Amino acid sequence: MxxxxxxxxxxxxxxxxxxxxxxxxxxxxxxxxxxxxxxxxxxxxxxxxxxxxxxxxxxLEFPLTPAISLYVDCETQQEVDTLWSALTLGGQEGPGGSLTDRFGVTWQIYPKALRQLLDDTEPAAAERILNAMHGMKKIELQGLIDARDR
CATH class of the missing domain: 3.30.720.100 (Signal recognition particle alu RNA binding heterodimer, srp9/1)
Structure with a gap:
């Protein structure tokens, strides 16, 4: 199967x-x-x-919807940058690492390090990281690290 x-x-x-x-x-x-x-x-x-x-x-009129998105775990910031650039071409950036491409498909583009960053930190720092992430369009890992270290 x-x-x-x-x-x-x-x-x-x-x-x-x-x-x-x-x-x-x-x-x-x-x-x-x-x-x-x-x-x-x-x-x-x-x-x-x-x-x-x-x-x-x-x-039939079955529109694509952002209620379902494709999630990509990227190994590096460069991968995030490359995919983000390609998928937003003719599409639209969304909040917190989401975008809708030119075909109407919604994607979530995240660096794998985000999970590790959240797992290895105290609750107050994790909240700062998440707040920073929600304020971004494309996820910038360094910005999340800076939020953690504040």
Missing amino acids: QTSTFLYFNDGRAEEAADYYVGIFPDAKILDRQRGIEGKVTTVTFELAGQRYITYNGE
Whole structure:
């Protein structure tokens, strides 16, 4: 058994989105493209960091919503910066490490060090870190470290 994230597009951009995501994530790949009777792509299956995703071109009005987002744990600030830059291109920044890309998919982009930073600190410092994080758009790890050390 395998689970996958299924992204329903009602604007015909499923293939464009899959190709874009595969182009910005390292070690990503398209696994399959399915076409309908008219030859148009209906479904693209792809993989990002070992996780399988499926984009689908549907006709019903099922809008993408920020109630569900894709979460990315980044190893470094450089990874955060690179993904943030690519995913906000034509999209919109949100608060506290969230963004909505140009396809309407919401993402949470966080440095892995955030978890460690929160785990290894006292409650008052953790609160300062979280307050600082909620005041940011793109997460800046150094800003969180500075908040902890105040």
